Amino acid sequence: xxxxxxxxxxxxxxxxxxxxxxxxxxxxxxxxxxxxxxxxxxxxxxxxxxxxxxxxxxxxxxxxxxxxxxxxxxxxxxxxxxxxxxxxxxxxxxxxxxxxxxxxxxxxxxxxxxxxxxxxxxxxxxxxxxxxxxxxxxxxxxxxxxxxxxxxxxxxxxxxxxxxxxxxxxxxxxxxxxxxxxxxxxxxxxx
Amino acid sequence: xxxxxxxxxxxxxxxxxxxxxxxxxxxxxxxxxxxxxxxxxxxxxxxxxxxxxxxxxxxxxxxxxxxxxxxxxxxxxxxxxxxxxxxxxxxxxxxxxxxxxxxxxxxxxxxxxxxxxxxxxxxxxxxxxxxxxxxxxxxxxxxxxxxxxxxxxxxxxxxxxxxxxxxxxxxxxxxxxxxxxxxxxxxxxxx
DNA sequence: TTGACAACTTACTAACTAGTAAGTAAAATC
DNA sequence: GATTTTACTTACTAGTTAGTAAGTTGTCAA
Numbered sequence: 001x002x003x004x005x006x007x008x009x010x011x012x013x014x015x016x017x018x019x020x021x022x023x024x025x026x027x028x029x030x031x032x033x034x035x036x037x038x039x040x041x042x043x044x045x046x047x048x049x050x051x052x053x054x055x056x057x058x059x060x061x062x063x064x065x066x067x068x069x070x071x072x073x074x075x076x077x078x079x080x081x082x083x084x085x086x087x088x089x090x091x092x093x094x095x096x097x098x099x100x101x102x103x104x105x106x107x108x109x110x111x112x113x114x115x116x117x118x119x120x121x122x123x124x125x126x127x128x129x130x131x132x133x134x135x136x137x138x139x140x141x142x143x144x145x146x147x148x149x150x151x152x153x154x155x156x157x158x159x160x161x162x163x164x165x166x167x168x169x170x171x172x173x174x175x176x177x178x179x180x181x182x183x184x185x186x187x188x189x190x191x
Numbered sequence: 192x193x194x195x196x197x198x199x200x201x202x203x204x205x206x207x208x209x210x211x212x213x214x215x216x217x218x219x220x221x222x223x224x225x226x227x228x229x230x231x232x233x234x235x236x237x238x239x240x241x242x243x244x245x246x247x248x249x250x251x252x253x254x255x256x257x258x259x260x261x262x263x264x265x266x267x268x269x270x271x272x273x274x275x276x277x278x279x280x281x282x283x284x285x286x287x288x289x290x291x292x293x294x295x296x297x298x299x300x301x302x303x304x305x306x307x308x309x310x311x312x313x314x315x316x317x318x319x320x321x322x323x324x325x326x327x328x329x330x331x332x333x334x335x336x337x338x339x340x341x342x343x344x345x346x347x348x349x350x351x352x353x354x355x356x357x358x359x360x361x362x363x364x365x366x367x368x369x370x371x372x373x374x375x376x377x378x379x380x381x382x
Numbered sequence: 383t384t385g386a387c388a389a390c391t392t393a394c395t396a397a398c399t400a401g402t403a404a405g406t407a408a409a410a411t412c
Numbered sequence: 413g414a415t416t417t418t419a420c421t422t423a424c425t426a427g428t429t430a431g432t433a434a435g436t437t438g439t440c441a442a
Contacts, residue, residue, distance in 0.1 A: 025216035026303030107358035108299035112217030148377040160355030167298035179344040186339040
């Protein structure tokens with residue numbers, strides 16, 4: 001038998017991509033198996049249910065995010081650079097065939113996805129907001145950022161706007177996404 | 192035969208509600224027919240395809256928005272009141288069982304919805320941005336609003352953030368949505 | 383060399399999907 | 413009063429969905 005190396009990881013990659021492209025209700029096991037060149041049942045062997053598969057995607061993303069923010073490449077950046085790194089995640093999504101944020105995609109379908117998956121999405125969303133809030137606070141105390149309100153509120157605004165902008169760019173083009181990122185920077189950076 | 196008065200309108204209401212609740216790929220004709228107490232085929236009689244149905248929902252919403260903004264109740268408001276009216280649309284969505292914006296819902300699923308529907312979403316999105324941009328411009332010139340960048344960019348930021356915040360509130364609660372609205376106000380209103 | 387195990391395939395099911403064709407009954411129109 | 417139209421129902425199809433059970437084969441460890 002020809003072994004595809006690390007099928008499990010390849011399945012996760014394809015599922016992540018499909019979630020960002022079509023949404024949870026917009027893709028099927030057949031989309032994955034056909035791209036992988038295997039049968040549907042092979043996917044079920046690795047991930048018994050669609051919920052298991054999507055949960056594994058989010059869990060992996062949460063691990064990845066934790067590794068990133070604790071790695072010196074991000075940890076040691078100054079607040080402005082950290083914010084730019086954050087925006088670059090989403091710029092890369094946009095550049096990659098107009099993908100949207102996993103969190104946004106799944107929250108848009110929140111009332112038609114399994115319960116366990118909702119919990120994972122909630123966890124990821126919280127973790128990202130906590131980091132963004134801390135970064136905004138750090139930047140304001142260092143005099144690099146300037147904004148009204150609490151870092152928590154500002155973090156919620158920035159995150160939700162980027163999430164929304166990725167979606168909006170699908171209908172109105174990449175410029176809209178870039179506009180939102182630039183406007184966010186102008187609204188927070190000290191001139 | 193017992194006539195349900197104005198079935199067509201009731202179907203549109205249910206479809207609009209389902210789109211905001213579950214998304215295009217998250218509801219079926221059966222969801223509508225069961226709530227209406229008719230058979231599936233009755234829905235197909237009024238709207239042959241699911242695309243026809245969803246397009247009709249968006250078309251009606253576009254008409255409604257046009258009527259609203261041209262009605263003196265909104266037209267004659269000052270810029271700050273206009274912005275508050277805009278936010279109130281989404282506060283009402285949130286209060287109504289955590290519904291999200293039609294545009295956001297459909298853009299999240301953009302790559303798995305029919306072509307004709309995409310065009311309608313694009314149209315609605317543009318029309319709302321044009322109004323918001325004009326309102327922001329009007330407010331800035333009147334000295335009621337203060338912000339960096341162009342009214343177009345600021346409009347894109349505000350709209351995408353509200354769209355994203357409705358989705359985020361599903362996972363993290365209504366407070367997050369309110370935070371984003373308040374932060375937006377603080378970032379634009381002259382103190 | 384044998385036996386266990388991992389990673390599949392084949393073959394299937396039950397439920398649901400959008401969509402259609404033909405028939406029916408009430409109501410509006412001529 | 414006859415005919416057409418509106419708003420359905422019944423009955424169906426073809427395709428897709430997630431998910432399962434049982435069998436197969438290559439790989440690896442004892």
